[in-house]
Amino acid sequence: TIELQQVQKVYSMGRRNYQALRGVDLRIEPGEFVAIVGPSGSGKSTILNMITGIDRPSKGQIMIAEVNLNLLSENQLAHWRGAEVGIVFQFFQLLPTLTALENVILPLHLRGRRAKVHGKERLERALEHLRMVGMDSHAYHLPSELSGGEQQRVAIARALANDPPIIVADEPTGNLDSQTGEMVFEIFRRLSSEGKTIIYVTHDHDLAHLAHRLIQVRDGLIIADSN
Amino acid sequence: TIELQQVQKVYSMGRRNYQALRGVDLRIEPGEFVAIVGPSGSGKSTILNMITGIDRPSKGQIMIAEVNLNLLSENQLAHWRGAEVGIVFQFFQLLPTLTALENVILPLHLRGRRAKVHGKERLERALEHLRMVGMDSHAYHLPSELSGGEQQRVAIARALANDPPIIVADEPTGNLDSQTGEMVFEIFRRLSSEGKTIIYVTHDHDLAHLAHRLIQVRDGLIIADSN
Numbered sequence: 001t002i003e004l005q006q007v008q009k010v011y012s013m014g015r016r017n018y019q020a021l022r023g024v025d026l027r028i029e030p031g032e033f034v035a036i037v038g039p040s041g042s043g044k045s046t047i048l049n050m051i052t053g054i055d056r057p058s059k060g061q062i063m064i065a066e067v068n069l070n071l072l073s074e075n076q077l078a079h080w081r082g083a084e085v086g087i088v089f090q091f092f093q094l095l096p097t098l099t100a101l102e103n104v105i106l107p108l109h110l111r112g113r114r115a116k117v118h119g120k121e122r123l124e125r126a127l128e129h130l131r132m133v134g135m136d137s138h139a140y141h142l143p144s145e146l147s148g149g150e151q152q153r154v155a156i157a158r159a160l161a162n163d164p165p166i167i168v169a170d171e172p173t174g175n176l177d178s179q180t181g182e183m184v185f186e187i188f189r190r191l192s193s194e195g196k197t198i199i200y201v202t203h204d205h206d207l208a209h210l211a212h213r214l215i216q217v218r219d220g221l222i223i224a225d226s227n
Numbered sequence: 228t229i230e231l232q233q234v235q236k237v238y239s240m241g242r243r244n245y246q247a248l249r250g251v252d253l254r255i256e257p258g259e260f261v262a263i264v265g266p267s268g269s270g271k272s273t274i275l276n277m278i279t280g281i282d283r284p285s286k287g288q289i290m291i292a293e294v295n296l297n298l299l300s301e302n303q304l305a306h307w308r309g310a311e312v313g314i315v316f317q318f319f320q321l322l323p324t325l326t327a328l329e330n331v332i333l334p335l336h337l338r339g340r341r342a343k344v345h346g347k348e349r350l351e352r353a354l355e356h357l358r359m360v361g362m363d364s365h366a367y368h369l370p371s372e373l374s375g376g377e378q379q380r381v382a383i384a385r386a387l388a389n390d391p392p393i394i395v396a397d398e399p400t401g402n403l404d405s406q407t408g409e410m411v412f413e414i415f416r417r418l419s420s421e422g423k424t425i426i427y428v429t430h431d432h433d434l435a436h437l438a439h440r441l442i443q444v445r446d447g448l449i450i451a452d453s454n
């Protein structure tokens with residue numbers, strides 16, 4: 001279970017402050033398929049950064065599977081994330097000097113629930129995930145040698161490589177044509193039916209309605225929740 | 228008039244080559260409003276890079292308003308672009324150490340058809356363009372202090388700041404909610420009616436049909452053109 005309690009986030013910008021989240025309460029059960037929508041700048045990515053521990057709240061609690069993220073050090077958070085969460089960032093964050101294949105293998109190397117997996121099996125597993133998103137033909141391209149949508153699909157394969165129980169995706173199809181986008185969502189739907197928790201931000205009306213639950217954000221607050 | 232004649236683009240990747248464009252012929256008249264669509268990886272951004280001189284073709288000619296881009300040096304291309312073309316890149320390319328306002332002022336400083344404009348008028352013109360895309364409230368944020376869609380809107384304001392005759396936009400609304408996206412397209416529509424040439428790539432079916440002309444790309448070739 002993911003639980004945010006009265007989460008606030010204030011960014012300090014020199015003398016002034018900018019309040020991105022004004023008090024977010026959110027509870028997501030294991031296996032839920034949740035879409036988050038809202039205008040540009042409303043706080044969606046900030047909420048995802050709270051759930052994944054990429055950023056810390058200014059106030060409020062974040063409990064994930066009984067673990068209080070506020071009490072973890074940066075190092076503990078990185079370990080926790082490596083095993084528990086697969087993240088598709090809004091701007092991919094691929095490592096520029098690694099090929100598509102190496103970017104997907106990396107989480108398998110660092111740790112992951114499959115730390116006992118050996119070199120050859122890691123390679124096969126990474127290739128399988130690239131194949132799943134139609135990118136095995138570009139396995140040896142560097143990120144700079146890929147189109148926008150191709151980079152996005154490599155980022156999706158990387159997030160899934162470790163078979164994490166929670167998948168968090170920030171506009172995972174923003175750079176994809178509708179056919180490729182639907183293929184990605186088919187993967188998410190299948191993972192959700194296998195019991196994984198899927199949380200995604202989207203601006204696409206059709207994709208938002210594929211989720212079982214729709215959360216609407218505006219000006220740093222949740223204003224509607226179809227739960 | 229923009230004219231591509233048998234344009235090919237081959238990217239060399241160490242020992243192997245990757246052919247992104249296989250022979251593109253395209254003619255766009257002044258004032259046209261053109262959408263380019265196609266699957267992820269089909270060559271859309273590469274075509275835009277040819278039209279804007281950001282990248283050079285491996286074969287073929289590119290003539291824009293009687294100027295042969297192949298014959299211009301890098302320096303001449305940069306000057307030509309500064310005056311003739313406003314570009315909204317797929318991943319924005321904002322300068323990370325400049326604020327939103329400074330990013331929009333920059334093209335006015337470097338040159339531009341309004342090189343005679345003085346400091347105070349430049350500032351006002353840049354603010355006016357930020358206001359146009361709903362970003363004047365974030366004028367003093369750095370790109371890292373903006374959401375994805377906010378960065379995109381700053382990139383749009385920057386492309387328009389110099390009042391160029393040609394505007395080239397690569398998925399300009401990919402990170403925007405549909406309402407904000409429609410506001411952006413309303414600006415493009417108005418500029419097209421004033422005689423500016425607007426060329427944009429989009430994966431959004433509805434936005435693609437707002438253009439007067441729809442060009443479909445697949446595997447590095449134009450396969451349909453509604454002209």
Ligand SMILES: Nc1ncnc2c1ncn2[C@@H]1O[C@H](COP(=O)(O)OP(=O)(O)OP(=O)(O)O)[C@@H](O)[C@H]1O
Pocket residue numbers: 138141144145146147148149150175176177238239240245246247265266267268269270271272273274317
């Ligand atoms: N520097 C490069 N080296 C090798 N291949 C490249 C390079 N840049 C692009 N490519 C390849 O060229 C093809 C066309 O890329 P392009 O960026 O034009 O696609 P696109 O249609 O814009 O796709 P998207 O909708 O995903 O942004 C892609 O398959 C990509 O892998």
Ligand SMILES: Nc1ncnc2c1ncn2[C@@H]1O[C@H](COP(=O)(O)OP(=O)(O)OP(=O)(O)O)[C@@H](O)[C@H]1O
Pocket residue numbers: 011012013018019020038039040041042043044045046047090365368371372373374375376377402403404
């Ligand atoms: N480091 C920062 N410093 C100051 N303000 C910030 C910072 N990061 C984000 N913001 C502000 O917080 C607000 C929320 O940002 P967030 O990235 O969560 O929006 P979003 O809903 O994901 O928008 P989009 O759909 O455009 O990606 C924005 O108005 C943004 O300007």
Ligand SMILES: [Mg+2]
Pocket residue numbers: 044045046090170374375376
């Ligand atoms: Mg965002």
Ligand SMILES: [Mg+2]
Pocket residue numbers: 147148149271272273317397
């Ligand atoms: Mg592209």
